[in-house]
Amino acid sequence: MSERVLISELQSRADGAVSVSGWVETVRDQKKVQFVILRDETGAVQL
Numbered sequence: 001m002s003e004r005v006l007i008s009e010l011q012s013r014a015d016g017a018v019s020v021s022g023w024v025e026t027v028r029d030q031k032k033v034q035f036v037i038l039r040d041e042t043g044a045v046q047l
Contacts, residue, residue, distance in 0.1 A: 003018060003019065004019045004021060005018040005019070005020060006020075006041075006043075007022065007038070007040045007042050007043040007045050008042035008043045009042075020038060020040065020045065021040065022038050022039050022040035022041075023039055024036055024037070024038060024039075025037040035047070
């Protein structure tokens with residue numbers, strides 16, 4: 001089971017599985033790939 005981690009803490013947790021939650025800020029289409037920018041109260045991350 002993964003533990004919920006704030007986006008601002010992701011870099012320090014790069015060694016294992018985590019779950020993040022927040023809202024989708026942007027979805028970008030790049031040919032055959034889509035990028036999602038997920039935001040929570042501490043920052044944003046690209047998925």
